[in-house]
Amino acid sequence: MVTLNIYPEMAMVKSACQACANKPDMLLEIFHIIQANLGYVPVKAYQQIADALNISRADVFGVVTFYHDFNNSKQAANTITLCQSEACQSMGSAKLKTQLEKSYTVKTVYCLGNCALAPSASIGGKTYGRVDKQRLEAIMEAGL
Amino acid sequence: MKIVYVPRDTASVSVGADEVADNFATAGFKVIRNGSRGAAWLEPLVEIDTPDGRVGFSCVRPQDVAGLVDNDFQNNAPHLRDVGLIKNIDYFKKQNRQIFAYAGDTDPVSIADYIQYGGFLGLKKALELGAENTVNMVFDSGLRGRGGAAFPTGIKWRTCAAIEAKQKYVVCNADEGDGGTFSDRLLMESNPFALIEGMLICGLAIGANKGYIYLRSEYPLSKTILTEAIANAYKANYLGKNIANSGLDFVIEIRIGAGAYICGEETSLLNSIEGKRGVVRAKPPLPAIEGLFGQPTIINNVITLASVPDILAKGAAYYAALGSGKSTGTLPFQLAGNVKRGGLVEVEFGLTLRQLIEDFGGGTYSGRPIKAVQVGGPLGSYIHPDEFDTPLDYESFAAIDGAIGHGGIIVFDDTADMAAQARFAFTFCEVESCGKCTPCRIGATRGGEILDDISAGKNVEANFELLDDLFETMELGSLCAMGGLTPKPVRSLLKHFADEFIDKGKVL
Numbered sequence: 343m344v345t346l347n348i349y350p351e352m353a354m355v356k357s358a359c360q361a362c363a364n365k366p367d368m369l370l371e372i373f374h375i376i377q378a379n380l381g382y383v384p385v386k387a388y389q390q391i392a393d394a395l396n397i398s399r400a401d402v403f404g405v406v407t408f409y410h411d412f413n414n415s416k417q418a419a420n421t422i423t424l425c426q427s428e429a430c431q432s433m434g435s436a437k438l439k440t441q442l443e444k445s446y447t448v449k450t451v452y453c454l455g456n457c458a459l460a461p462s463a464s465i466g467g468k469t470y471g472r473v474d475k476q477r478l479e480a481i482m483e484a485g486l
Numbered sequence: 487m488k489i490v491y492v493p494r495d496t497a498s499v500s501v502g503a504d505e506v507a508d509n510f511a512t513a514g515f516k517v518i519r520n521g522s523r524g525a526a527w528l529e530p531l532v533e534i535d536t537p538d539g540r541v542g543f544s545c546v547r548p549q550d551v552a553g554l555v556d557n558d559f560q561n562n563a564p565h566l567r568d569v570g571l572i573k574n575i576d577y578f579k580k581q582n583r584q585i586f587a588y589a590g591d592t593d594p595v596s597i598a599d600y601i602q603y604g605g606f607l608g609l610k611k612a613l614e615l616g617a618e619n620t621v622n623m624v625f626d627s628g629l630r631g632r633g634g635a636a637f638p639t640g641i642k643w644r645t646c647a648a649i650e651a652k653q654k655y656v657v658c659n660a661d662e663g664d665g666g667t668f669s670d671r672l673l674m675e676s677n678p679f680a681l682i683e684g685m686l687i688c689g690l691a692i693g694a695n696k697g698y699i700y701l702r703s704e705y706p707l708s709k710t711i712l713t714e715a716i717a718n719a720y721k722a723n724y725l726g727k728n729i730a731n732s733g734l735d736f737v738i739e740i741r742i743g744a745g746a747y748i749c750g751e752e753t754s755l756l757n758s759i760e761g762k763r764g765v766v767r768a769k770p771p772l773p774a775i776e777g778l779f780g781q782p783t784i785i786n787n788v789i790t791l792a793s794v795p796d797i798l799a800k801g802a803a804y805y806a807a808l809g810s811g812k813s814t815g816t817l818p819f820q821l822a823g824n825v826k827r828g829g830l831v832e833v834e835f836g837l838t839l840r841q842l843i844e845d846f847g848g849g850t851y852s853g854r855p856i857k858a859v860q861v862g863g864p865l866g867s868y869i870h871p872d873e874f875d876t877p878l879d880y881e882s883f884a885a886i887d888g889a890i891g892h893g894g895i896i897v898f899d900d901t902a903d904m905a906a907q908a909r910f911a912f913t914f915c916e917v918e919s920c921g922k923c924t925p926c927r928i929g930a931t932r933g934g935e936i937l938d939d940i941s942a943g944k945n946v947e948a949n950f951e952l953l954d955d956l957f958e959t960m961e962l963g964s965l966c967a968m969g970g971l972t973p974k975p976v977r978s979l980l981k982h983f984a985d986e987f988i989d990k991g992k993v994l
Contacts, residue, residue, distance in 0.1 A: 429665055431902075453664065453666075454704050459526050468706075471501050472501060
């Protein structure tokens with residue numbers, strides 16, 4: 343099927359599929375590549391990916407929406423991903439979340455695997471341990 | 487040039503190891519990024535060589551580097567952060583490290599370091615023994631799956647080895663999603679060749695020439711280190727064709743997950759590697775018979791596979807003599823949460839929970855009394871201090887309705903709200919359920935609603951009865967452990983802290 347809608351990221355999406363040899367089992371990897379480049383997986387790309395991999399758009403939609411990692415729109419620049427699993431809860435992560443939500447977009451993740459140095463957060467793909475409001479503010483300020 | 491060791495694992499880096507390493511490099515040192523020893527409470531643990539062995543400096547901050555260089559490294563003044571000889575540190579001395587024996591001594595991606603400390607001796611032995619005897623040795627060791635279910639590894643391998651097939655696969659489950667666990671991460675970041683060697687031996691044993699490591703996306707640094715290690719293994723011909731001139735071929739590919747806890751369940755994981763939604767498959771067929779792409783597949787946890795090289799090198803009897811009863815060997819427990827000395831503690835099965843959290847953990851981080859600890863991840867029970875003398879082995883924990891799981895231990899102090907923890911168990915299941923079976927998909931939501939009603943004081947008794955009924959439905963009717971075990975933490979909380987639920991109900 344020919345994809346009629348044209349959008350700016352088409353070339354990028356095409357090369358992501360090609361980098362994975364258009365293999366259907368590489369679908370997650372394709373999403374990861376696109377998201378690493380664009381910050382999200384555009385809804386417009388679903389049909390194009392489906393065509394490249396010879397699967398249905400429903401398959402693509404089903405997979406991309408199943409996994410928590412993939413977004414269909416750009417994330418706010420001031421996003422902090424805060425761990426809210428039990429080890430971090432025991433160190434007050436719920437309260438920290440409430441504090442941070444006043445100034446940041448806070449995304450929840452269940453476990454960054456840094457449980458002996460809780461609470462933990464992830465910013466720009468890097469994990470930070472023993473965080474509090476002050477330390478996170480400093481990291482965000484340095485990064486933005 | 488003077489050498490300084492600065493660990494490169496996620497935990498060390500999360501508290502500034504990269505900046506510390508940079509400052510040492512600027513000060514003219516040769517910095518070796520070693521693996522972490524797993525004592526997270528000491529990180530970043532900087533080490534230097536001395537004639538007696540490595541000496542460590544704990545919790546080094548970037549701004550401490552100049553002082554260390556000018557004074558402490560010259561022995562001018564004993565430093566606050568000087569922890570002395572690493573080999574004399576009690577926390578390590580009291581452990582019985584097998585899989586993590588050399589973690590921290592080595593550069594995790596150096597094959598030469600790995601070989602220096604006995605690496606690839608297990609593979610050598612397996613090549614001598616041949617496939618069938620390798621399987622037998624793993625069987626005789628009594629090794630059980632470390633991912634949580636504790637299924638005997640030897641039986642799994644034997645099942646898969648017995649099937650004739652053109653293509654078989656070895657899949658490593660590195661989707662360590664349980665809150666409070668990080669032993670897989672630490673293994674991959676401190677001793678990745680043990681995993682690679684374990685996968686090679688498994689491939690040889692069952693007749694597979696291709697392996698996948700399904701790694702969770704929350705571990706980007708593990709991916710980096712593992713990728714380097716795999717590349718080095720290819721270069722040294724420990725992966726690829728005709729490995730070490732043995733005629734054995736084996737390749738490994740890393741696949742990255744995408745934030746779905748359920749993909750730690752083996753059949754969901756297989757679907758995810760195939761590029762599908764990570765929904766659970768009904769069993770049978772067992773993956774060992776019909777797994778990845780419909781082919782016979784061994785799926786083992788990181789720690790399980792990493793335990794194999796030592797079993798081969800030292801013998802099944804050596805391994806089987808470690809541990810207690812049917813729980814043979816060692817388990818790297820993970821002390822997490824509100825604990826003073828959190829980190830990885832590899833000991834033989836049989837130590838009591840109290841010994842672990844008091845002798846190693848040193849009590850809570852906050853200094854307050856311990857209220858409960860959750861053992862075995864989000865699907866494991868909360869253990870009351872009255873039960874702390876239970877030995878840590880699979881059977882003893884089953885006897886108190888608990889589970890060792892993947893060995894995660896999360897400590898809570900007396901400020902914890904246990905009713906909120908119970909509510910979280912349902913929230914977690916609601917968010918992470920794959921949605922394939924009804925008891926889990928609907929049960930998680932309904933369970934949460936019932937707890938909300940109870941805490942609001944609505945029909946408390948009737949709702950407790952309803953909750954009990956729901957537990958049974960979930961436990962008996964779910965396809966996998968996600969729905970089947972979500973009631974477990976809630977039940978344990980109700981058993982030990984019922985007044986917290988009921989009081990809330992009456993007050994409101």
